[in-house]
Amino acid sequence: MEKTVMPMTRRLAGFIAGYNAGGIPSVVYEHAKVAFLDWLGVTLGGKEDPLVKKLIAYSELMGGNEQATILGYGVKKSLEQAALINGSASHALDFDDTLEASLGHPSVTLFPSLLALAEWQGRSGIDFLTAYVIGLKAAAVIGACAGLPHYMSGSHATATIGHLASAAASARLLELDEQQTLFALGIAGTQAAGLKRVFGTMCKPLHAGRASQAGLTAALLAKEGFTSAEDILEGPHGFFAVLKGEVKEAVLESLGKTWDIEKLAQKYHASCHATHSPIEAAVWLVETHRIKARDLREIKVFVSQLALDAAGKLAPTSGLEGKFSIPYCVVNAILRRDTGMTAFTDEKVRDAEVAEYMKKVKLELDDGLGGLEARVVLVDNGGEEYVKTWDILKDIPDLETKKRKIGDKFSDLCRAVLGDTKTRKLRDQVVSLEKLDAMPRIIEQI
């Protein structure tokens, strides 16, 4: 008998709607909780950004039912407004997670819609996490099929693939059947947009919020019988045809088998992603070899052209410029070890001791290094060289390290908004989120 291969979008819909949650390993849920804690932290950290205030003002102009909480504001807006605002807030700092397979930042498009729906429907922690895990897998599969041609041609994949990922996750949480899920993907997919041209403007964070919102809307419409194409990804004049990409059988084979979530790369430093490999390599060297800062004669950092373009500022004069300066980020990490939000004040960047050490840094191009990869060479006063190469998107910490680091990052970001007591309580609740019977219990505190 001939083997019939089911079309990609339908296979994906079958997985989203039909995969038995019992098959998801418990370690996957552990990773999902880390991702949620991280997302909560960066969302609260981004809540004061002017773009968030403008979106809130816009939502007030439109009005809407009070269905879902705007994090950090203690007010409720409509489901679609909450997804838009929380999603944009969570990408405002550019401090959120990256999944290489999804070609971007998945959590800022998944959690906002899921949180709004889970609050509205009073869903449990485990259902919320399951929908996230399924949505993340959908993002990884679509992203791996879209591939670099999609991203390099100009699409901001966080936005484009985020539309589909949010629809997938929302469909799962709303318990759509396979056909409805197929239409939800179709409704979201035909609205999938986002141009890299707008990087550096308020529209980049807006992309995350809009993707999350469009996915939520698509799932709600599909639930009520709204129709769309059944092969939005692979069909002629579909997503891959217009925005580049192709069906990859090997990628589809992974559905229900692997989960990708262990490859989710959180940011541990509140600076441009291109500064992360240099920071990690430098800290690894001084900690592993117990090198004292005052013993350093030279700090050589080799990076790719991409990293030089993005974070090559040699003499930053403000906190914001410090985020795009590999020399500052490396020196700050060696001297202070704290690379969170508080490391990027104007005062800390202009510090005299830091300036002295920055004279020892040599930042150089090495064409052999990939996108975010870096090689750091520390030379001590005796002339001894210590070398470490790092790739922040590949050298992902193990689960226990992630838990500790993200816990600290969350506390750092959340404390400034909610204070010590609430921050501790919230962190504890997220750690056992799979046991929570109703998501509103946690959301009402934020």
Added chain:
Amino acid sequence: MEKTVMPMTRRLAGFIAGYNAGGIPSVVYEHAKVAFLDWLGVTLGGKEDPLVKKLIAYSELMGGNEQATILGYGVKKSLEQAALINGSASHALDFDDTLEASLGHPSVTLFPSLLALAEWQGRSGIDFLTAYVIGLKAAAVIGACAGLPHYMSGSHATATIGHLASAAASARLLELDEQQTLFALGIAGTQAAGLKRVFGTMCKPLHAGRASQAGLTAALLAKEGFTSAEDILEGPHGFFAVLKGEVKEAVLESLGKTWDIEKLAQKYHASCHATHSPIEAAVWLVETHRIKARDLREIKVFVSQLALDAAGKLAPTSGLEGKFSIPYCVVNAILRRDTGMTAFTDEKVRDAEVAEYMKKVKLELDDGLGGLEARVVLVDNGGEEYVKTWDILKDIPDLETKKRKIGDKFSDLCRAVLGDTKTRKLRDQVVSLEKLDAMPRIIEQI
């Protein structure tokens, strides 16, 4: 001195924000009123479509301030909901206008956002029409630069270019300055999406509503200082780069000089666009040569492959199938002359006399004919041949003919919803719309 060429998006923004309305010829306003009357008719005609009901139910789930009327329902929703719902309703019948330069249907993306804003702000008829004329010109210029590669690659240009056109028109009505208009185009442009894959589903009409909504939102956000790229069309990783297109100097030169609106092609027949040239040619022949139906021995219709694919049904058995049958449409036009909504009932399509005449029709491919072009050859019982070639997108009726035909079409569509008296009153009001001091006066009746 060297001539400095201003980048395309900025030139467009300068035109949108700065063009003195006094320079718009009065005949352009005459055309704009015809377009509005036509849009009102097709929107009311589409109001009962299931997709419209689903969008209204969705808007009720979300809630919102009562700011703008849903046409034909006598209820108000938020600005963005009204733009979405009215826009989708107006494209539901696929009976709305086409502008070849804009690569699609411009009015269904322009009027919904403008009407919502004009009602909310109590704007005058002349301001409303001016914003439409400016938005239509923006659609024509962007469409002509995007060109066929944009449409042929899979983008539904009505949706993609519609996002930008609606932003342009909304920005004008909201009196944004040039910089804000530039950002409005940027905010809308990075959300511009719409795949031809979804043709034949509820998502096609949704495209019109979503484009209109996104443009309105973009203009409102830009007014409050939301930022985006300043060169969304021509910039690297921008609209043209991702969705195809290029700056064409000759097209830009037309800004403020020509208005394109006289090339707007309204539909006068409630059937697939590919049936329109055959209908027009056949009716022209029988009227010009005073040919009686009973004298016809043969009706030969030559069309393009595109038209055959779209409307080649030889033996339609329902009203819906009749819309995609060139033989039925031609015979119906010759026998009954009425090609509006009422010509497409099951009963009329299955009529015995019609069936007899359809046996005389020979539908054939002629590769020399363009997309919607057709050649009709009528042969009478004496063997005499009468030949007429027609291209519905090029052979646009003059203004007076348009006024009459669209007036009749509007009455046909509106009467079924609002009754005779209101229909007549509304028609009279639109005919002198430029004198209306406040748009709510007309909207409150619909």
